[in-house]
Amino acid sequence: MRIFTNEMAATLDNVLVIIGWAEDLAHEHPDLAPASLNVLLVCLQEMVANVALHATHPDGFLVVRVGLEFKPAGVCVFIEDNGFPFDPIKYSPKHVDTDLASAGVGGRGVRIVRQLTSAMSYDRVGEWNFVRLEIG
């Protein structure tokens, strides 16, 4: 069963609200491995914060909602927003830095999500982005 948050303004404050919601829900599923819970929270924060920080909406009313579906082997995460189209699968993260002096300080989020999830999909339907992550 998928459980969704309400639509909420895509702000950094609401990232924390969503993380708290996801964590509370996850604690109702003790079968979820601690490592998967960690990945869930890391990826969720990254993806929703990306919307809050980088997405825009023509009318300025950018909203996001998140869903979770717990499964025996893990959890599926659904992130939906009405920002401009952004396909994280087509996004090319910067190369992996190996030299501290020349390394950038940020821009590692999508790479982390790709590394930590077992699958990622993206759809654009109407004015909405739909991202689905599989964890575990």
Added chain:
Amino acid sequence: MEIVSEFTERGVQIVSLKGRMSIGDLQEIETRLKALVSDKPFVIIDLTHLNFLFSMCLRTLVICAKDAELRGDRLVLLAPTENILTVLKASGVSLLVPVYVHLSQAEEALCFKPEV
């Protein structure tokens, strides 16, 4: 999140991060951490008691490490839990900032001066 600073007998500063490093207090953490390590030649960031490291917070660790290198100082990470190490590896940050399991190893790596 709690930040505790102490020094070893060899003068190495250990900054322990305890709790959860989240975006809610990112600015405060960055300001405090930078102030703590800005003039120290050898710094160990102890992650033993860090429960969660969200990806945006990696920026703070990389900034501190880059600043140290620019000054000619050295900064390493110590004893991340499995969850934290997962994020450090997935991000590639573990390739940039040395990670040690034991304090003695970290301290030795910082204080070791190769013979000229």
